[in-house]
């Protein structure tokens with residue numbers, strides 16, 4: 412049975428099965444090529460091309476499939492207008508323009524850094540990481556996210572930024588409508 416890629420562990424299982432099949436097939440071909448049989452000299456270049464092609468195809472394929480798990484989205488025509496939250500990261504805190512947002516409404520995060528490289532990892536009330544955005548000096552990162560339920564969400568820096576990095580956090584309260 413093919414694992415469902417939409418299931419939480421589906422991507423891992425698909426990658427595992429595909430990798431095992433490829434490694435098995437290539438190992439077999441290499442063994443044949445090295446066996447010293449009459450056709451082994453012609454097999455080696457074929458093995459190389461196949462290997463490169465397969466690795467390339469799997470790499471592109473898995474990356475394309477993984478796009479389905481990206482939680483940051485776009486605003487569709489029927490969606491309500493997004494609420495903008497500007498986040499400025501600096502050593503070692505976040506300045507959040509409006510730390511209270513409604514659930515069920517798209518929230519546009521605009522992330523900047525006032526000094527060095529930081530990131531914004533957003534965790535739900537159960538401590539599950541929802542998404543990350545980079546905070547880079549002189550640049551702006553944008554991400555759209557709709558909070559499904561109210562609660563206290565936690566911002567954490569996931570890019571080492573100096574001594575206080577581990578303490579760099581902030582709160583975002585998502586309110587019910």
Ligand SMILES: [Cu+2]
Nearest residue numbers: 568570572576
């Ligand atoms: Cu940091």
